[in-house]
Amino acid sequence: MDKEKVIQIIADVCEDDVVLEERDLDLFQEGLLDSFGTINLLVAFEDELGINVPITVFNREEWNTPNNIVMQLEELA
Amino acid sequence: MIPYSDFLFFLITAIALLPTIILGFLGKSSRKYNLFITVVMLALIFGLDMGNYTINWKATISILLFTLFQVLLIKGYHSYRKNKNHTAVFVIGVLLAILPLVLVKVLPFFNLHIFGFLGISYITFRAVQMIMETRDGMMKKDIPITELVYFLLFFPTVSSGPIDRWKRFDRDFKKVPTKEEYRELVYKGINKIFLGFLYKFILAFLLYNKILVFLPDRTYGVLDSFGGHLAYMYVYSLYLFFDFAGYSCFAIGVSYLMGIRTPKNFNLPFISRNIKEFWERWHMSLSFWFRDYVYMRFVFWMMKNRWIKNRYTVSYIGYFLLFLLMGAWHGLELHYIVYGLYQALLIICFDVFERWNKKKKFWKNNKWTHAISVFITFNFVCFGFYIFSGALF
Amino acid sequence: MKKVTFVPLFVAVALFLVFLFFPNKWLEKMISDEQVDAAKTEMNPLVYQGKYMQSRMLQQDNMMPILGSSELVRFDPFHPYNYAKATDAPYDTYLVGRGGMQSLVHFLNIVEQKKNLKDKKVVFIVSPQWFVKEGLDEFHFSPNYSMLQSYDLAFNKEIDSEIKKRGMKRLLTFDTVKRDTVLRTMYEYELSNHKKYPIVGKIAMAVGSMTRSIQHKKDLYYSLFIGHNPRNLKADDTLVKGLTFEQQLANAEEFGKPRVNNEYSIKTSYYDKKVKPNLQELKGYKKDEEYTNSPEYADLKLVMDAFKDVGAKPMFVSIPMNGKWYDYAEFDKERRDDYYAKMNKFLRESGYAYVDMSQHENENYMFTDTLHIGWKGWVYMDHAMDDFWNHNR
Numbered sequence: 001m002d003k004e005k006v007i008q009i010i011a012d013v014c015e016d017d018v019v020l021e022e023r024d025l026d027l028f029q030e031g032l033l034d035s036f037g038t039i040n041l042l043v044a045f046e047d048e049l050g051i052n053v054p055i056t057v058f059n060r061e062e063w064n065t066p067n068n069i070v071m072q073l074e075e076l077a
Numbered sequence: 078m079i080p081y082s083d084f085l086f087f088l089i090t091a092i093a094l095l096p097t098i099i100l101g102f103l104g105k106s107s108r109k110y111n112l113f114i115t116v117v118m119l120a121l122i123f124g125l126d127m128g129n130y131t132i133n134w135k136a137t138i139s140i141l142l143f144t145l146f147q148v149l150l151i152k153g154y155h156s157y158r159k160n161k162n163h164t165a166v167f168v169i170g171v172l173l174a175i176l177p178l179v180l181v182k183v184l185p186f187f188n189l190h191i192f193g194f195l196g197i198s199y200i201t202f203r204a205v206q207m208i209m210e211t212r213d214g215m216m217k218k219d220i221p222i223t224e225l226v227y228f229l230l231f232f233p234t235v236s237s238g239p240i241d242r243w244k245r246f247d248r249d250f251k252k253v254p255t256k257e258e259y260r261e262l263v264y265k266g267i268n269k270i271f272l273g274f275l276y277k278f279i280l281a282f283l284l285y286n287k288i289l290v291f292l293p294d295r296t297y298g299v300l301d302s303f304g305g306h307l308a309y310m311y312v313y314s315l316y317l318f319f320d321f322a323g324y325s326c327f328a329i330g331v332s333y334l335m336g337i338r339t340p341k342n343f344n345l346p347f348i349s350r351n352i353k354e355f356w357e358r359w360h361m362s363l364s365f366w367f368r369d370y371v372y373m374r375f376v377f378w379m380m381k382n383r384w385i386k387n388r389y390t391v392s393y394i395g396y397f398l399l400f401l402l403m404g405a406w407h408g409l410e411l412h413y414i415v416y417g418l419y420q421a422l423l424i425i426c427f428d429v430f431e432r433w434n435k436k437k438k439f440w441k442n443n444k445w446t447h448a449i450s451v452f453i454t455f456n457f458v459c460f461g462f463y464i465f466s467g468a469l470f
Numbered sequence: 471m472k473k474v475t476f477v478p479l480f481v482a483v484a485l486f487l488v489f490l491f492f493p494n495k496w497l498e499k500m501i502s503d504e505q506v507d508a509a510k511t512e513m514n515p516l517v518y519q520g521k522y523m524q525s526r527m528l529q530q531d532n533m534m535p536i537l538g539s540s541e542l543v544r545f546d547p548f549h550p551y552n553y554a555k556a557t558d559a560p561y562d563t564y565l566v567g568r569g570g571m572q573s574l575v576h577f578l579n580i581v582e583q584k585k586n587l588k589d590k591k592v593v594f595i596v597s598p599q600w601f602v603k604e605g606l607d608e609f610h611f612s613p614n615y616s617m618l619q620s621y622d623l624a625f626n627k628e629i630d631s632e633i634k635k636r637g638m639k640r641l642l643t644f645d646t647v648k649r650d651t652v653l654r655t656m657y658e659y660e661l662s663n664h665k666k667y668p669i670v671g672k673i674a675m676a677v678g679s680m681t682r683s684i685q686h687k688k689d690l691y692y693s694l695f696i697g698h699n700p701r702n703l704k705a706d707d708t709l710v711k712g713l714t715f716e717q718q719l720a721n722a723e724e725f726g727k728p729r730v731n732n733e734y735s736i737k738t739s740y741y742d743k744k745v746k747p748n749l750q751e752l753k754g755y756k757k758d759e760e761y762t763n764s765p766e767y768a769d770l771k772l773v774m775d776a777f778k779d780v781g782a783k784p785m786f787v788s789i790p791m792n793g794k795w796y797d798y799a800e801f802d803k804e805r806r807d808d809y810y811a812k813m814n815k816f817l818r819e820s821g822y823a824y825v826d827m828s829q830h831e832n833e834n835y836m837f838t839d840t841l842h843i844g845w846k847g848w849v850y851m852d853h854a855m856d857d858f859w860n861h862n863r
Binding site: 015034040042054057060 | 209212213214215353368369373380381388392435
């Protein structure tokens with residue numbers, strides 16, 4: 001799995017390039033991601049990476065930072 | 078017997094929990110004992126008719142059948158999901174799980190009062206959650222029946238939540254807290270319970286009995302009609318918060334004493350800067366439930382199928398669905414439906430504004446705008462509760 | 471992790487126990503005679519709903535309390551309390567009454583003071599407005615109802631069982647009473663001659679007896695704070711002291727004249743604020759009311775029977791309606807006379823002393839607003855009280 005691609009997807013959904021730099025940023029606490037953004041993210045993962053992440057699997061405790069999201073995706077893929 | 082409504086309930090609960098607390102302080106497992114007192118407490122809550130101190134057979138049989146139905150449904154779907162995963166079966170499963178609740182809400186309109194009991198919606202919320210998470214493949218392991226029933230009917234939260242999540246509940250259920258951990262649980266639990274006393278039996282009680290009963294139009298001429306309604310709007314909102322937050326504190330506090338860290342339901346909702354934040358602070362376990370199991374699923378499903386091009390349109394339809402359902406869940410009366418529409422409109426207007434502001438940077442972020450935002454949000458929220466109260470129509 | 475300590479909890483429990491077991495005798499010593507004196511006219515509901523303060527007042531020499539409702543708050547130089555002080559009347563008085571305090575509320579107070587009321591003269595003011603079709607409603611009952619007195623009723627062995635049961639039965643029609651599980655159970659237990667719920671009833675009595683002693687303690691704690699806020703009694707001895715009845719009446723008329731700007735004998739301040747702005751809507755607003763058919767009659771009978779049982783010597787004062795205003799409200803003379811006739815008969819048949827003021831209903835300066843007597847109205851009552859005190863002494 002292409003780590004940089006995942007980060008780029010996250011940055012696109014969040015509409016903020018800070019994601020590319022600070023990879024331990026809590027996306028929910030920073031207000032970069034909400035439930036609508038989460039859905040966009042999941043759709044993008046499915047479309048562009050072919051990884052299906054069920055909604056309930058994506059919880060805000062373990063999928064909160066770019067690095068954590070990459071890690072969780074690696075476990076799923 | 079209605080939980081946390083009178084001194085007697087607290088007295089019985091305290092006596093019942095004494096062995097739990099002793100076992101906890103010794104660092105021993107109180108799981109079996111807790112299962113036992115849950116049965117006893119459920120019998121008191123559902124089975125005892127406080128009107129004339131007899132057994133309430135109707136409620137007892139209703140709850141037993143209802144639980145049996147939900148357990149069979151969850152177990153059935155769980156074993157089906159091991160091999161297959163048809164969407165139709167999933168949809169039927171969810172519909173079946175909410176069917177009893179829908180009947181309870183709808184049948185009275187046809188003058189049929191067949192069954193219905195305290196807490197039916199909260200048990201339903203937990204059951205639907207089980208089916209949804211099974212569908213998502215979250216339930217890899219087997220679901221032990223005893224634990225499932227314990228989760229559905231956990232007595233501290235059975236009547237009005239908070240709505241816990243299986244994964245979280247399961248973790249606490251399986252783990253025996255160490256002496257130190259349990260000390261902290263008791264500390265926090267007792268704190269919560271006393272906070273609940275302050276909220277529900279002092280603040281909410283006083284707000285209701287000293288102010289609210291005279292509003293909106295029994296002020297003996299102190300306030301005119303408009304003033305009376307305005308005062309009613311604010312006082313009712315505060316009353317609603319202290320009453321329900323107080324109740325939630327009890328439910329959480331008692332859960333803690335039993336080693337279950339039930340999630341909180343209120344997080345200072347009146348300091349929210351906008352309506353979105355408000356719904357992350359008010360009746361949180363319910364709004365998160367609707368967010369995760371209604372809104373997100375709906376939006377995801379719509380986007381995947383690409384039936385509507387504009388993603389924001391999809392999101393807004395999702396909000397309407399969420400809040401209409403939430404409104405209808407409170408009751409099918411007009412004011413609850415309007416309340417749902419009102420909240421959906423608020424959140425959509427805010428979303429449009431938020432996106433516009435992101436580009437234009439009109440509303441900067443400093444302590445003044447923060448204070449003004451809180452003030453505006455508070456007023457919109459209170460007006461929402463004013464609709465909710467039914468005083469408007 | 472926060473430091474977990476249970477010390478504050480134990481301190482709180484210890485403090486609570488100190489409060490709970492603080493000797494009543496010591497508390498009683500802390501309540502001064504000056505406080506008791508001030509409490510006579512403080513118009514404090516804690517006095518009406520309590521026991522201790524009234525018992526101290528009743529134990530004083532030559533005490534003749536006045537039980538009534540909202541008219542008692544309307545102080546002027548002719549108010550019975552001021553009158554008794556100014557004319558060095560041979561009796562002293564204290565006042566029990568505010569809006570919504572109707573017969574049933576007084577009933578509880580009368581049986582509570584059973585021991586202290588023996589052979590005491592009491593003035594009881596009956597207002598026509600109590601006798602609406604619905605009688606005393608929840609809204610007026612609930613803020614005036616005394617939990618202490620209603621619990622004591624269940625344990626009162628000194629009053630006649632039939633009267634006690636009649637009172638309980640009537641009290642059980644109010645939600646405020648029904649909602650109190652313990653109280654409701656004790657009443658039902660008593661009403662069924664201990665047949666209904668033989669076990670639960672005994673438990674309720676045990677719990678009720680504890681609640682009752684806490685209520686008594688609470689009454690004493692509250693009494694510490696009574697009598698520190700004296701009212702402005704608006705006394706002016708020169709208008710009554712050493713004068714004849716006719717002179718006093720003339721003074722009352724002189725006193726009222728500059729204070730009234732309308733044809734209904736309503737005080738200017740009240741008229742301009744409450745009546746004048748709504749004059750159109752108020753025309754005929756009582757055209758469908760009548761006061762001859764009301765559950766209040768049975769409640770008043772209960773009061774009469776309670777007086778007999780406790781051995782008190784009451785005088786009933788029947789207040790008329792403000793004739794001129796009632797004409798405007800289209801509560802016509804015929805219906806008013808029906809009420810006066812019925813009340814007169816009711817009082818006469820009771821065998822007690824009574825004063826019927828109905829012939830004064832159209833006099834100027836008899837009332838100070840649409841329903842409350844004052845000025846000349848008080849002068850009539852003052853003399854009725856003098857006569858009552860001196861008569862068959």
